[in-house]
Amino acid sequence: MSTTITFNQLRKIKDSLPEGSIRSIADSLNLDVETVRNYFGGANYDRGRSIGIHLEQGPDGGVVELDDTTILDMAREIIEGKREVHMSN
Secondary structure (H helix, E strand, O other): OOEEEEHHHHHHHHHHOOOOHHHHHHHHHOOOHHHHHHHOOOOOOOOOOOOOEEEEOOHHHOEEEEOOOHHHHHHHHHHHHHHHHHHHO
16 A cells, blocks of 8 residues: 655654664564665665655655555554553653
């Protein structure tokens, strides 16, 4: 399933992830860590690749069309889990 999100929203999600989450997502999906970073707006194509992210310039960092939301969904689940831990303490 595809979705549209602003670039700044996508980066905020990435920046909200606990340390090690990018590697965890990459390992779970059998992807290179740099590929997952590229999904969140990175640009290391020597080690990673681009997977279903299309950028258009505009306000709020521009618009990002994601062909597949698997990585985004996993990131949101990790963040929600992190929030639950903090709320229970």
